[in-house]
Amino acid sequence: MAAPRSCGLWRYCCRGWSRAAGDCRLPGFHRSWPGATPSARLLSQEKRAAETHFGFETVSEEEKGGKVYQVFESVARKYDVMNDMMSLGIHRAWKDLLIRKMHPLPGTQLLDVAGGTGDIAFRFLSYVQAQHQRKQRRQLRTQQNLSWEEIAKKYQNEEDPLGGSLVTVCDINREMLKVGKQKALDQGHTAGLAWVLGDAEELPFDDNQFDVYTIAFGIRNVTHIDRALQEAHRVLKPGGRFLCLEFSQVNDPLISRLYDLYSFQVIPVIGEVIAGDWKSYQYLVESIRKFPNQEEFKEMIEDAGFQKVTFENLTTGIVAIHSGFKL
Amino acid sequence: MLSATCRRLVPALRGPRTPSAVAGRYLLAPGVRSFADQSDRAEEPRTFHPALLRFLVCPLSKKPLRYEASTNELINEELGIAYPIIDGIPNMIPQAARTIRQNKKQEEVEQH
Numbered sequence A: 001m002a003a004p005r006s007c008g009l010w011r012y013c014c015r016g017w018s019r020a021a022g023d024c025r026l027p028g029f030h031r032s033w034p035g036a037t038p039s040a041r042l043l044s045q046e047k048r049a050a051e052t053h054f055g056f057e058t059v060s061e062e063e064k065g066g067k068v069y070q071v072f073e074s075v076a077r078k079y080d081v082m083n084d085m086m087s088l089g090i091h092r093a094w095k096d097l098l099i100r101k102m103h104p105l106p107g108t109q110l111l112d113v114a115g116g117t118g119d120i121a122f123r124f125l126s127y128v129q130a131q132h133q134r135k136q137r138r139q140l141r142t143q144q145n146l147s148w149e150e151i152a153k154k155y156q157n158e159e160d161p162l163g164g165s166l167v168t169v170c171d172i173n174r175e176m177l178k179v180g181k182q183k184a185l186d187q188g189h190t191a192g193l194a195w196v197l198g199d200a201e202e203l204p205f206d207d208n209q210f211d212v213y214t215i216a217f218g219i220r221n222v223t224h225i226d227r228a229l230q231e232a233h234r235v236l237k238p239g240g241r242f243l244c245l246e247f248s249q250v251n252d253p254l255i256s257r258l259y260d261l262y263s264f265q266v267i268p269v270i271g272e273v274i275a276g277d278w279k280s281y282q283y284l285v286e287s288i289r290k291f292p293n294q295e296e297f298k299e300m301i302e303d304a305g306f307q308k309v310t311f312e313n314l315t316t317g318i319v320a321i322h323s324g325f326k327l
Numbered sequence B: 001m002l003s004a005t006c007r008r009l010v011p012a013l014r015g016p017r018t019p020s021a022v023a024g025r026y027l028l029a030p031g032v033r034s035f036a037d038q039s040d041r042a043e044e045p046r047t048f049h050p051a052l053l054r055f056l057v058c059p060l061s062k063k064p065l066r067y068e069a070s071t072n073e074l075i076n077e078e079l080g081i082a083y084p085i086i087d088g089i090p091n092m093i094p095q096a097a098r099t100i101r102q103n104k105k106q107e108e109v110e111q112h
Helices: A002-024 A038-043 A060-086 A089-103 A119-142 A148-156 A174-187 A224-236 A252-276 A278-290 A294-303 B002-017 B020-028 B033-041 B104-111
Strands: A051-054 A057-062 A109-113 A166-171 A193-197 A210-216 A236-247 A306-314 A317-325 B066-068 B071-074 B082-084
Touching: A002 A278, A051 A060, A051 A278, A057 A060, A060 A089, A060 A174, A060 A252, A060 A278, A060 B002, A089 A119, A089 A210, A089 A317, A109 A119, A109 A224, A109 B066, A109 B104, A119 A166, A119 A174, A174 A193, A174 B104, A224 A236, A224 A294, A224 B066, A252 A278, A294 A317, B002 B033
Parallel strands: A109 A166, A109 A210, A166 A193, A210 A236
Antiparallel strands: A051 A057, A236 A317, A306 A317, B066 B071, B071 B082
């Protein structure tokens, strides 16, 4: 009896908390109120039913989280197949571009939020490994006249092929994480990977911990985007980089028309045929249209405290990579 | 005869010294040793990545957490809540956390 009640209480507390914080728009809100107890948070709860959008539907903020969870729970198993089908495999190129833009060196600490299926994480690990090998090769070339002792020593010291890099994958959806963990086993990625179930709006990480924060095709599903951006800013080290890959607005009128036709007429059909789930894919398409355009999103990132914010359109703006620094 | 005993000894010595690569990684970390033994046998490591303890905090108070090996939970003493670790993934959603009662009497009162 006590357990469900306390559960409900927690839900009540945090919703009020995140809403209050969102309204305040203070970057260091948590810090400015360190002694906040659950009871204090209860007081901050407002009786206002804030509304947000779930695709083209208008729902209360409380509802949105649950609905998004259902969508991704439902699509998790077919996520990769569907991504390939819907984007004709282009999503792989977009993700590769994100990593190339990041250009992580061995030792980079990455937080990949909403990265349940590990697409960014595995690419990151492969890239870092390749960088490390290249570095070793370069070192060898400069040391041509090694004594046999030095050569033997080189073989004895088994170096970490990642140079201390760690990618932490944080996703709110258990099903997506399950799929990702299984994929990691299948692809043989064991080192340098950590999985955490967590909320982008309330990250369970200490301040100033990561060199890079990525969120790929995830931020439009977050209820309070401003809150997620503030959290990204908090967990990044000074000098750390925020990188976001997300669907954006197509500017070319002709391509926009074709894209709309494809999105609304074809994608839900593919969703129904492949995954047996029309509604989830209709939501995905609608949520893309509801997401702020390149310039608006750039401003939101700046509002969260990031500097040198830029964006780059990929495939005529179907997706965009936004980048910002915590300086 | 000496060589025969040596031959018998070698695999016995090698056995525990060369666990799988995955388990080896966890063995380096203090505090999770008992779980590393289990993960040696299991195909998938049951425990979470030890490096997480360095920067994982309570999402509500943003304070460090204590790992409790007996219950496999991450505990926030101040707020009295415990975050479960399921299949090696710490569940850091406050709604999923368990509240711990410091006072047993209080618990009895609530149950009745």
